[in-house]
Amino acid sequence: MPAQKTQAIVIRAFTLQESHKIITFYTPDFGKVKVMAYGVKSPKSKLSGSLELLNHGMLLFNYRENKDLQSLTGFDLIEGFDGIRTDFARITYGCYLAELVDAIASEGDANPEVFELLRNTYYFLADTADVPLLVRVFEIKFLDLAGYAPQLSQCANCGSIVAPSPLQNSQNPVLVMLFSVRLGGLLCGMCQHRDASAFSIAPGSCELLKNLRKSELGKLNRIRASERNHRELKLILGSFIQYHTERSLKSLKFIESVLEA
Numbered sequence: 001m002p003a004q005k006t007q008a009i010v011i012r013a014f015t016l017q018e019s020h021k022i023i024t025f026y027t028p029d030f031g032k033v034k035v036m037a038y039g040v041k042s043p044k045s046k047l048s049g050s051l052e053l054l055n056h057g058m059l060l061f062n063y064r065e066n067k068d069l070q071s072l073t074g075f076d077l078i079e080g081f082d083g084i085r086t087d088f089a090r091i092t093y094g095c096y097l098a099e100l101v102d103a104i105a106s107e108g109d110a111n112p113e114v115f116e117l118l119r120n121t122y123y124f125l126a127d128t129a130d131v132p133l134l135v136r137v138f139e140i141k142f143l144d145l146a147g148y149a150p151q152l153s154q155c156a157n158c159g160s161i162v163a164p165s166p167l168q169n170s171q172n173p174v175l176v177m178l179f180s181v182r183l184g185g186l187l188c189g190m191c192q193h194r195d196a197s198a199f200s201i202a203p204g205s206c207e208l209l210k211n212l213r214k215s216e217l218g219k220l221n222r223i224r225a226s227e228r229n230h231r232e233l234k235l236i237l238g239s240f241i242q243y244h245t246e247r248s249l250k251s252l253k254f255i256e257s258v259l260e261a
Ligand SMILES: [Zn+2]
Pocket: 155, 156, 157, 158, 159, 160, 187, 188, 189, 190, 191
């Protein structure tokens, strides 16, 4: 039963029988780690308070292969992100990112870059001006790292270079880009009939998404997104995520009903 020590972020906390908790951490070295924390809700527990959702710390546990629940031996808090917790919108989006990682990442599957992305996003979430834009950056980078990268330069169906095109069977001559969730990205004019449910978005929204994919989290304050850009990126990324997680995320529903109502 080798003792392990790794950085970790609490991405899920589930209370069991009043005083115990099942905690899911995301770690750079082990991917998701699920532990049983006995008696942790008791005020006498030395872990009481440190296992809150989003907390970043040093996790100590005994690793047992093929076990669903690992045995927790300690968690030393590094950062509690108070700047996120004191702002209702920021903490709500923070919980959504945790739920998203929990939904897509698999246990025991190490992806240090996903850990770094989550941790860095939480550090910037406390004081970024455009919170939804930071969330969109997280989503596109996370999809890329998780192996679901949407195709934004070439046609997802035939591989040819995609240019803005007029919608078929439409009186409206405005040029758009077509994004197919099912086929995995943009469609060229020849392939737009392949998915009747593809979304049409402004070419500018598509350019913005390509920029966000490469952008550093600390430089977002230089990027301006219009209301339309926000709406379209949320729509295509949200639909893409839902398609790949095969579930609708609870916190996303909450964001839609409370923060965006
Ligand atoms: Zn094509």
